[in-house]
Amino acid sequence: MRRNRLIRSNRKKSLSLLDRFLDIKTLLAFSVLMVLFFQQQTNHIVQAEHLEPAPAINQPNTFTKQHLNPLGSSLIHNDIITSEDSDTSVQSIKPEYNIETLLPVYHWQSVTIKKGDSLSSIFQHVGLLAYDLQSILKLNKDSINPLLNLKPEQTIHIAIRQLDSGKNLLEGLQLSIDNINTFYLERIEAGYHAEIITQTIDVKQRLVRNNISSSLFSAGSEAGLTDKTIMELAYIFGWDIDFAHDLRGGDQFKLIYEQHYLDGRYIGDGDILAAEVVNQGKTYRAVRFTDEEGKSDYYSPQGESMKKAFTRTPVPLSRISSRFNPNRRHPILKTRRPHRGVDYAAKTGTPIIATGDGKVHFIGNKGGYGRTVILSHSGRYTTLYAHMSRYRRGLRKGKKVKQGQVIGYIGSSGLATGPHLHYEFRVNGIHRNPLTVALPKATPLPKKYHQSFQETALPLLAQFTSPSPTQLAQR
Template identity: 40%
Template sequence: MNSQKSRILTQSQLTIERLSRHKRAAAALALASAFGVVTAFAVAPGGDQLPASLHTVVEQLSIPSVAVLPGAEQGYLREERIQRGDTTASLLSRLGVTDKEAFEFLRTNPTAQAISRQLRPGKAVTARTTDAGELLALHFPVNGKDALIVVERTAGGLVAAEQAVALETRTALRAGEIRYSLFGATDAAGIPDSIATQLADIFGGDIDFHRDLRKGDRFSVVYEMLYQRGQPVRGGRILAAEFTNDQKTFQAYWYASDNVKTGGYYGADGKNLRKAFLRSPLEFSRVTSGFTSNRFHPVLNTWRAHKGVDYGAPIGTRVRSVADGTVEFAGRQGGYGNLLIVRHHGAYTTAYAHLNGFAPGMRKGARVAQGDTIGYVGQTGLASGPHLHYEFRVRDQQVNPLAVTLPSAPPLGPADASRFQAATEALRTQLQLARESSGAVLAME
């Protein structure tokens, strides 16, 4: 009798397991075409006669994203993300493409050939195919551009073209704290590097990010984030920011006047934050030798004045003009090696030495704008290692660029001042929300 009960119990448990598997499979098949990734719930049925407890089982079933488009001629739409080690063939295979003509077209067409060179992991690619695997259309995002490579089947065969895409702009609010470096703090807060660089540019006239940062300094930032089909593409413009450095707080708000084509950053009181001169010709580096009247020269092995500031950086690092101006000299000059001199308004000139090379177009008389790349860090002339030697000159006399008071750009006029306060009211509220988030990520539509 006991053995008969045991057999009945075993058969009942097997039946329950079969029912559970069948329900999971049915749920997966019912939802696959609509959602691509299916969450299936299976509940083991209870019974008074069986000593089994009730459990809820949740499984994540990895099913390709497939949508059946209306009309047989429109086919199936699939989306896949590029994986590490992918080839064009492996990607197309996961997209359901078994079309020899399409393979050959992607290999030989000049526009479509770029796909094989831009297989960056994580990029989302979509394809439309027939039920037989013939390619009808392929959409492939272009690296570094707001564009798609679109391959389509027409009456005359496959064609490919690069098409611009519209991006959706969302506003992100984030905050962070300096532990070791600015980029380390922004990485921890999930802020793109392009936003971190803008942050340093905005406050660069008041904070020397090479030497003034302190552990515990805090920042909050409101910025644009650009999305394509719900996926983040890149950071946009900073709209508002706050930086507390050594217990002193600076604020910046983006404002575009009706009288000018481009906007700028202003403090809460409307003061223009743009300096006539950037504090440093490199975005980020370290000072390896300061301005002094007596320094031991590492190449000449003698004591002599050092009338500039040296920034250590790898060869090829971009050097930027610290202000608007005109190139006065670009060429080789003695111990300076490759030297570029820019004359600015008034009595100011700046010099950039030991360059590895000059940016295109850098010749005497060329106009440069503040922040333009003018050359690249090198080791030419009397240099013991790769670095930039930078001089700030007033009436052709070198002065310490780290100590000189830099003039500001003109402030807002009376008419713009009132408009500025109204235009930035919402940004002030968002900046406060970012500050109070304590590092949490907030996103706004």
């Protein structure tokens, strides 16, 4: 019996030692696992401090595209509103975007752009490293164009995350481009993502009419039109009417155009939808039409293009100071020299537009012409623009230009008594009077669009003859 008790006692001791051994083994295994875990976390922190692309952080305050535009494309929805001016129902899109949805978990710094600033100098100013700049510059240039073309007085807002090492990591930035467009950059797992978000606006139609007593510009300003809208009106009818010298007493205009509002605040004018000008007893009408490819242009009620291959004048809102005259006496040289063009007087710096599509044949100083641009149009036609104060930036020989595109600015370079543009029009090298030369027509509206065009045009044109009250010479 004693022997059996001794055996059982030894067996209990053996089991107790075995249990202790297993407990120690478990503890050692757990310790090894904890060492490996902390080593992994340490490596992760070190990598972050060396500015390797950081993975997305799974926390509710992460700077993400959802916070920039949490509703995505579903943000846009259509309502119908009524214009306070013309009682015309138009499509409207109400803004719901709220910049406050950008979460404040990061340290935000705002920098106002000054002349000479660049993205590099701004990053240095806020303590960001060159690594972030290099990562951004690897993106498609078109996608980061607003950052590459910073303008004075713009404000850039920068979201910065401070690492334990004291270094700053760029998480995102925001740059307002204009009233409705904002550029955003955000950190993602693979680097950075850039996009432009456009806030939607309310669009209202406004019908305005006024008599033209002295000039289109003064009549338009009196009616509350912006300079942009007046210039657009002059351009639409510029192939048929020379607003510098064709206006007469009794002339008048009417137009329906868009006004843009953001959060109930007027932010600018949109496109002219339809317009009418009565000049010397003749009525001209134009309607804007957009085809299925998204191309917009102006057409007469019959579907004829308002465009011709050339406009009559390269400076729509100016006055003619000297006409085409083969026997004119030169005002400076005091000799009889042919004046083979038309002079348009305007203040220095007034934009000069190309009267037709073409290519720059010559740009530079040309004797008495001063700073001059000569455009070639399909080989047969050439136009000359002289006495400029300066050329449009980037214009050079061989560059293509579009009709209506600014090519330079009014000046008095060369032999000139004051600021004006000397404009010449040549056909097969022979000078022609720019005011009377027959201009080739542009392509009319394709027949497949005629029905759709009429559906657009008729309701708009009906407002011009409607007896309903409209605004006259007031905003």
